[in-house]
Amino acid sequence: MRYINDDLKDKTILITGGAGFIGSNLAFYFQNNHPEANIIILDSFRSGKTLSNGNLKSFGHFKNLIGFRGEVISGDINDKDLLLNLELNYKFDYIFHEAAISDTTALEQDLMIKTNVNAYKDLLEIAIKHNANMIYASSAATYGNALSPQIVGRESPQNVYGFSKLCMDNLSKEYMKKSNIAIVGLRYFNVYGPREYFKNTTASMILQFGHQILAGKNPRLFENSDKILRDFIYIEDVIQANIKAMHPKESGIYNVGTGRARSFQDIVDILQKELDTTLKCEYIKNPFIGSYQFHTEADISSTKEKLGYEPGFEMEDGIKAYVDEIKRVYAQEVKK
Numbered sequence: 433m434r435y436i437n438d439d440l441k442d443k444t445i446l447i448t449g450g451a452g453f454i455g456s457n458l459a460f461y462f463q464n465n466h467p468e469a470n471i472i473i474l475d476s477f478r479s480g481k482t483l484s485n486g487n488l489k490s491f492g493h494f495k496n497l498i499g500f501r502g503e504v505i506s507g508d509i510n511d512k513d514l515l516l517n518l519e520l521n522y523k524f525d526y527i528f529h530e531a532a533i534s535d536t537t538a539l540e541q542d543l544m545i546k547t548n549v550n551a552y553k554d555l556l557e558i559a560i561k562h563n564a565n566m567i568y569a570s571s572a573a574t575y576g577n578a579l580s581p582q583i584v585g586r587e588s589p590q591n592v593y594g595f596s597k598l599c600m601d602n603l604s605k606e607y608m609k610k611s612n613i614a615i616v617g618l619r620y621f622n623v624y625g626p627r628e629y630f631k632n633t634t635a636s637m638i639l640q641f642g643h644q645i646l647a648g649k650n651p652r653l654f655e656n657s658d659k660i661l662r663d664f665i666y667i668e669d670v671i672q673a674n675i676k677a678m679h680p681k682e683s684g685i686y687n688v689g690t691g692r693a694r695s696f697q698d699i700v701d702i703l704q705k706e707l708d709t710t711l712k713c714e715y716i717k718n719p720f721i722g723s724y725q726f727h728t729e730a731d732i733s734s735t736k737e738k739l740g741y742e743p744g745f746e747m748e749d750g751i752k753a754y755v756d757e758i759k760r761v762y763a764q765e766v767k768k
């Protein structure tokens with residue numbers, strides 16, 4: 433579905449993190465709906481390097497981009513020479529900034545702040561020089577365990593990832609005061625959908641439960657999973673928010689969720705219905721009690737008002753739209 437009527441002929445759009453989950457979906461949105469636009473992807477891709485928690489340092493994967501016809505640049509947003517080259521040799525009209533250490537459990541505080549905050553500032557400077565609007569990924573992790581509904585202005589990050597995203601938002605507010613470009617921060621809640629598989633264990637629980645069920649395993653949930661609630665949002669709605677953010681009524685920081693919290697038990701029940709299974713759930717003790725978010729639900733009133741955003745996917749709709757892809761990935765990637 434096309435969300436804006438712009439003619440993007442002769443427009444150049446940079447997508448950082450374009451080989452990742454959300455960035456690659458954005459790239460295909462433009463390719464399919466605005467084939468006249470010039471799309472450039474910058475991503476460090478995966479190299480095999482890991483963080484101290486054992487997860488990959490970056491999750492970008494070429495398979496997310498099979499079929500993409502635009503320019504693809506492999507590079508690190510921390511590389512100042514590369515950024516200077518981009519500044520001098522391109523003229524961007526829009527920058528969608530998705531590149532980040534996206535792993536919320538990463539412990540490397542130095543690398544997290546450098547990559548998520550300091551490199552973002554360098555990209556903002558390029559946006560200003562090019563007079564390009566900046567749309568960047570913030571996160572619901574900025575709220576930590578703040579009470580629901582989560583409202584912009586009431587943050588309390590509990591990990592360095594959430595802290596880094598809040599630093600990006602604070603930096604953006606300063607730049608909003610002193611520049612003429614539109615700057616929009618989108619605080620995604622729990623996103624799920626096609627092209628997330630290569631995030632490995634950091635992919636959504638929707639995909640992970642889907643694959644457990646397809647393997648014939650009993651879904652394993654924490655005790656009281658009907659009371660552990662999150663605002664799960666389908667990728668299509670995240671794309672909608674990004675596209676509408678190209679022309680905001682006002683620069684700002686906006687929540688991107690459905691505005692409705694659903695439980696982990698709901699995920700498994702809807703998946704079993706879609707996959708036509710009746711596996712018995714197994715319940716295990718939640719080892720994270722005390723440090724775990726039990727309820728997230730985005731307040732999306734300002735997102736609706738300032739961006740014209742209107743979520744279109746309840747969890748039932750999102751899983752229905754996604755289930756064939758969950759099966760394809762299981763057959764072609766997991767089982768092979």
Ligand SMILES: NC(=O)c1ccc[n+]([C@@H]2O[C@H](COP(=O)([O-])OP(=O)(O)OC[C@H]3O[C@@H](n4cnc5c(N)ncnc54)[C@H](O)[C@@H]3O)[C@@H](O)[C@H]2O)c1
Binds near residue numbers: 448452455532622
């Ligand atoms: N998926 C979610 O539920 C969610 C929720 C809140 C916020 N976010 C944010 O949205 C953005 C996109 O997330 P995603 O889910 O697509 O994650 P992802 O890990 O799939 O995408 C991030 C991409 O950035 C690339 N990258 C990492 N470090 C880089 C560097 N130094 N230089 C260049 N590229 C680099 C990775 O290779 C990867 O392709 C991230 O900023 C993330 O923090 C995601």
